[in-house]
Amino acid sequence: MASAVAVVTDSTAYLPPGLAERHGITVVPLQIVIGGTVRDEGQITSAEAARALKEWHPVTTSRPSPERFAHAFKAAAGGGARAVVSVHLSAAMSGTVEAARLAAEDAPVPVRVVDTGAIGLGLGFAALSAAAAALRGADADEVAAAAEHRARLSRSLFYVDTLEHLRRGGRIGAAATLLGSALMMKPLLSIVDGRIAPLEKVRTSSRAIARMEELAADLAGDRPVDLGIQHLGAAPRAETLASRLRDRIPQVKDLYVGEVGPVIGAHAGPGMLGVVVAPHL
Template sequence: MPTAVVTDSTAYLPPGLAERHGLILVPLQIAVGAELRDENEISTAEALQRPATTSSPAPGRFAAAYEAAASAGATAVVSVHLAAAMSGTLDAARLAAKDAPVPVHVVDSGSIGMGLGFAALSAAAAALQGGTPAEVAAAAERRARLTHSLFYVDTLEHLRRGGRIGAAASLLGSALMVKPLLGIDDGRIAPLEKVRTSSRAIARLEELAVARAGDLPVDLGIQHLAAGPRAETLAARLRDRIPQVADVYVGEVGPVIGAHVGPGMLGVVVAPHL
């Protein structure tokens, strides 16, 4: 492709999808004990067994990706990443872009997980169709702007400890049995609703996803942490209830998100088509 598309590992794309779309992935890292490892080298379950902290890639990782793209024949790169408000990853990409051998357009998806993943896939589709670098970047930006990311967590404690709680801190004083529903707004975690039980929270998550989809043609990403059966059940229900659902991807998030949300997390990404 004349324009290569780079993204990072927190897109959590299903196995093989990045390769089929020609995406170049740069892994984030996680420190487990004294060891710093790429998150694709460690399972989420293993990371959760020990205290872990996350780390953005060094600019050199992005520089290597951009150089590899140029060596493979790309004349430009569009680099699509998780929200700047959540991580220093975007800053590292921008720093590397300054000395890249080809022009690099860095895009803030304003999201994470499949909210980022769908934006990167739209960029890859535009690149495969021969779009200019500006058109490829615009495809990622528009898909990110249209996409809704909703999720449920069993407890806010992991987000609080990781410093990623944002406006959802307003829920910390709630009764212990309150289950929070959260969303991503302008790259930050924001409270949506609070529900009394986990079963009601998941039912309400379903309702919100159906409402966000409406009658539009959409793709869905159902993501979870140690909640596979819940995720599969929710995916089946959404397939039945959303009239124009196209692709549905179900998967477990990796250790970078896992370190901040904790076991039991269940999320839905609703991504209208361009």
């Protein structure tokens, strides 16, 4: 039986294959533009995007149109939903929230739009919490509150090989203060108030990843947590980090390891490695 409240998210949640479907979550894709060709995220692989970035071809991204959200909301209503909660990546980084809000104005059922202030699995875990609340029979306000609360609890840490892709994409935020640092410096970054912010400066990639592991373990503590390990073109590093965190953190529940899609990859660049620590509610 379908939930009375439908949950919609966007493709930058990067939920593992099949997970959105199993939880009844509708995913609306963002778009990526490579060499003037526009495609939905999902129609181009992360490897293709990484190759274009390595060759310094122009790669840009675009929010979904309000019409795409209008279609998703209408489909949810047609499937029996009496309300929709639409859960999205940070409005400070994308116009996706704005597009969803525009579509919500004429939707056939009430729509609550949630700006998680997050990206990647920081968004994904919030969407999963919303879906779990909907399945329990929560109303739209309660479903939205579950997403907002999980997003507030979660922390995202990530490492990039270079800040150049973030700078070119206009998403560098407060991390711009690091641009004048030594060329060999490897930045650790975080998401603060929906924006990318500098965390620490480390001299080598191995030290950066080791430090990220320490910080993630400290954030988790003894609480039950879900973990998301995400990367672009760095699968061996991601698998090693996942294994080490599972050993270090006593109450890991769900742990997902995967490659980010081309929309986030276009801004982070090849070699990106990130951790999301999402305490349980």
